[in-house]
Amino acid sequence: MTSRLFAPIEIGGMVFDNRIAVAPMCQYSADDGSATDWHIQHWMNLALSGAGMVTVEATGVERRGRITHGCLGIYSDDNEATIGRGIAAARRVAPAGTRFGIQLAHAGRKASTQRPWEGGGPLTEHEDPWPTIAPSAIAFADKWHVPKAMDHHDIRRVTDAFVAAAKRAERAGFDFVELHGAHGYLMHEFLSPLSNKREDEYGGPLENRMRFILDIARAVRAALPARMMLGARLSASDWVEGGFVPEEAVQVARALKAEGVAYICSSSGGNSPHQKIPTGPGYQVHFAELIRREAGIATRAVGLIDDPLQAEAIIAGEKADFVALARAMLADPRWPWRAAAMLGARFHAPVQYQRSVGTMEHWGKAQAAREKSGAA
Numbered sequence: 439m440t441s442r443l444f445a446p447i448e449i450g451g452m453v454f455d456n457r458i459a460v461a462p463m464c465q466y467s468a469d470d471g472s473a474t475d476w477h478i479q480h481w482m483n484l485a486l487s488g489a490g491m492v493t494v495e496a497t498g499v500e501r502r503g504r505i506t507h508g509c510l511g512i513y514s515d516d517n518e519a520t521i522g523r524g525i526a527a528a529r530r531v532a533p534a535g536t537r538f539g540i541q542l543a544h545a546g547r548k549a550s551t552q553r554p555w556e557g558g559g560p561l562t563e564h565e566d567p568w569p570t571i572a573p574s575a576i577a578f579a580d581k582w583h584v585p586k587a588m589d590h591h592d593i594r595r596v597t598d599a600f601v602a603a604a605k606r607a608e609r610a611g612f613d614f615v616e617l618h619g620a621h622g623y624l625m626h627e628f629l630s631p632l633s634n635k636r637e638d639e640y641g642g643p644l645e646n647r648m649r650f651i652l653d654i655a656r657a658v659r660a661a662l663p664a665r666m667m668l669g670a671r672l673s674a675s676d677w678v679e680g681g682f683v684p685e686e687a688v689q690v691a692r693a694l695k696a697e698g699v700a701y702i703c704s705s706s707g708g709n710s711p712h713q714k715i716p717t718g719p720g721y722q723v724h725f726a727e728l729i730r731r732e733a734g735i736a737t738r739a740v741g742l743i744d745d746p747l748q749a750e751a752i753i754a755g756e757k758a759d760f761v762a763l764a765r766a767m768l769a770d771p772r773w774p775w776r777a778a779a780m781l782g783a784r785f786h787a788p789v790q791y792q793r794s795v796g797t798m799e800h801w802g803k804a805q806a807a808r809e810k811s812g813a814a
């Protein structure tokens with residue numbers, strides 16, 4: 439059997455060695471937006487994994503667009519330099535052909551919060567909070583900061599910040615940029631009728647609610663060289679009555695494609711504390727499949743994909759073009775090696791670790807045999 443998970447693919451003029459992606463994951467370990475030693479070890483570790491696509495965490499395009507005091511940013515020269523150094527180090531240990539991208543983000547009304555291990559709630563007055571912005575002056579939840587409704591000047595400033603951040607990402611050495619349009623952050627807040635109650639050309643019908651993300655996609659695409667790919671992550675459903683729905687995500691994906699966006703990572707939720715998400719293995723794959731089929735754009739599936747045979751089936755069944763793994767990659771950064779061993783594909787251990795290849799193949803075959811016999 440030839441593995442589809444390990445088949446190369448060309449998207450947005452860029453070739454990827456395989457379909458495995460490391461999902462963007464905040465580390466809450468930055469210093470005023472700048473990368474630290476933690477990021478360097480984290481990126482080098484993930485670079486060794488052999489995943490064809492590595493996307494760096496949600497990175498604030500302006501200081502107030504960070505989620506927490508520890509979030510990565512790309513709004514200063516120091517941010518750009520430290521991120522650039524980390525990515526250069528990661529590239530030096532990655533298999534040739536690994537593509538590195540950065541997720542550009544603005545946290546909107548979900549900015550100014552504590553790191554998860556500090557509680558994850560809104561910053562209190564003793565924790566140096568900052569004013570937040572959103573399409574409408576509606577707090578995410580009870581006791582959260584009430585954001586300022588953005589005026590046209592704010593919209594212009596944030597769009598310009600995305601462009602400036604994209605140019606910094608190019609200089610820092612990334613291959614692609616991903617716009618964070620998911621999880622209840624600023625672009626999603628504009629898309630969702632739960633958080634967008636505007637009465638101007640940015641609110642009301644979907645055509646207006648998607649104006650903000652389309653403006654940003656157009657401006658960022660124009661600012662990036664053609665060799666750099668642009669993608670986007672969307673929450674395909676708010677999982678709340680009266681919220682953003684998958685059919686709208688299809689229309690947004692179509693419009694983004696027309697602006698030169700090459701793929702959609704189909705996530706969901708994050709914009710309401712009342713969401714009811716039916717989680718389970720691959721619970722968001724059907725969104726990737728729907729958007730891929732209806733909008734004719736490459737998709738990346740994400741969410742509880744942690745088994746190599748499950749990942750292979752998603753790609754072989756043409757439900758998505760990539761699978762992205764988050765928690766499984768933290769738990770086992772050698773996941774792609776193990777998947778390759780199970781699926782009979784080649785994997786790229788660095789020469790220094792060559793003597794582990796036989797061990798990995800032994801583990802991979804044993805696991806595949808267990809899964810086949812139904813014992814796993």
Ligand SMILES: Cc1cc2nc3c(=O)[nH]c(=O)nc-3n(C[C@H](O)[C@H](O)[C@H](O)COP(=O)(O)O)c2cc1C
Pocket residue numbers: 461462463464465495496541618620621671705740741742743762763764765766
């Ligand atoms: C530690 C951690 C940090 C995350 N940070 C981000 C982020 O920066 N941007 C984003 O879009 N999603 C983020 N997510 C969500 C993941 O990218 C992913 O969509 C989610 O965890 C589901 O995938 P999984 O089941 O493979 O973990 C994060 C998840 C984790 C576990």
